[in-house]
Amino acid sequence: MKVTLDLALLRDAVAWTGRAVASRPVSPVLSGMLLEAEGDKLRLSAYDYQISAQCDITAQVAEPGRALLPARLLVEVCKSLPRKAVELSLSEAEMIVRCGTAEFGLLTMPVDDYPKLPAPPNPSAVVSGALLQQVAGQVTAAASKDTTLPMLCVVRFDIEGENVWAAATDRYRIAGRTFAWSTIPPQGKKAAPPAFMMVPAAELESTVKGYGSGQAEIGWNDKLVSISGAGRLTTIRMLGEDYIDYRARLKLDYQTWAQVDGASLIAAVKRIGLVAEKSTAVRLSFSDGQVLVEAGGGGLGRATESVEADVSGPPVTVGFQPSFLLDGLVGVDTPRVRLGMNQPAKPVMVTEDADHPEYRYLVMALRLG
Known part of the structure; x- marks a missing residue:
């Protein structure tokens, strides 16, 4: 096996294919990445019985062949190479990797022991x-x-x-x-x-x-x-x-709805969350024209910040674990975010600003003391 190819292509393909290599493989051979050269392409494969990955990239194949290399080491070697063309050549039990004046000799693994990848569905x-x-x-x-x-x-x-x-x-x-x-x-x-x-x-x-x-x-x-x-x-x-x-849980029947600028609310929750202890919530109080974000009052101090909001329905105060709320807010891809609420201890709906939102995020509210 002997191939020459672009470093950027190889580096990207090796990194992506390497995602399918388990950190603790059930068999030592599954820690390897399979390289197969034929025609005008190099195919890289990885498999751990849960997930398989194959990536084909263009290459100049002087000698076709196949080899199994330690995947983690191959990923790191490709990261370290200078920005020049790469040559891979198999010599008995060693894969020679040449790039500029850098040369690595990677010991191969028993390629015949590598399992066959599953056939994909149509x-x-x-x-x-x-x-x-x-x-x-x-x-x-x-x-x-x-x-x-x-x-x-x-x-x-x-x-x-x-x-x-x-x-x-x-x-x-x-x-x-x-x-x-x-x-x-x-x-x-x-x-x-x-x-x-x-x-x-x-x-x-x-x-x-x-x-x-x-x-x-x-x-x-x-x-x-x-x-x-x-x-x-x-x-x-x-x-x-x-x-x-x-x-059934993602319906939009809520008594109170608030529309607020998503970026402003995300920034406020991140700032106020700095003083929220693990056992306490970030509290959001929705009333006419604003949402008041509060946290703290314990050993770390306290913080408050208000954000403009269009609120329809009864005023309501809800509490959240900050990271859970932020996960929902960042998933919204419209500038303004809508939040639907019923009662303080009931789940809250986060959606994009649309009558029929494609994205819906229901998050459990924490009970406020």
Whole structure:
């Protein structure tokens, strides 16, 4: 195997593919990244039984071949190389990496022991990569990080033709987003895929970062989700189908609504949150013409700040854990944010400034003393 290629292409491909390498692989061979050179391309692959990643990049292939290299070391080596063309050449059990006057000899791993990657489902829909990235960014923040509760560590996609709901929850908040994609007619007489996907949130968030430009094709069956586009292919193993009825909880029936500039409210919550202790809340009081943001009064001190707001309905004061509220506010992509409230201890709805918002974030309010 002998190839020459652009450093920027290699560096980007190695970094993206390396996301699929587990930090604690179940088998030593899964700590490797597979390189396969043929024709005019170099393919990089990684797999950990939960997620697989393949990335094809253009290369001058003098000698085709394949090799398995330690993934983490390869990522770091590519980061360190000077900005020049890179040559990779396999010499017995060593991969020679030359770039300018720098040369590395990386010991290879047993390539024949590397497992076969799963076959991806046929594509069933196509969507803008930028939109997919935006949706994932809006909802994954609400997914649980507690891996002992795997069914809360997912993003649920409910599919109704070209209309899709995406949602995540950790029991303390729910983030939901509607969007549209274009369907792809099924090939042959294959059975229609399930009308939902349960995708692990961490894997989804890291994966979609590679599809920010162009279109992404989505495929799914009862076991796997696939995302492909721009020379990249990812498969992610799905979890089961049990999930809460989140759409019933994301309705917009609230007594009090407030419209406020999102950037101003985010800045105020961040500032006032500096004096909020772990066991206390940031309090937001909504009344005519303003929202008063308050925190503290304990061992760290206190702080207040008012932000202009259009408030309709009875005045109400609610308390939040600052990070939970901020996760919802930053997900709004309109300049003004809408907040819907009923009573001080009831959940609060955060949406974009629209009559039929695509993004909805329901966050549990803390009981105020």
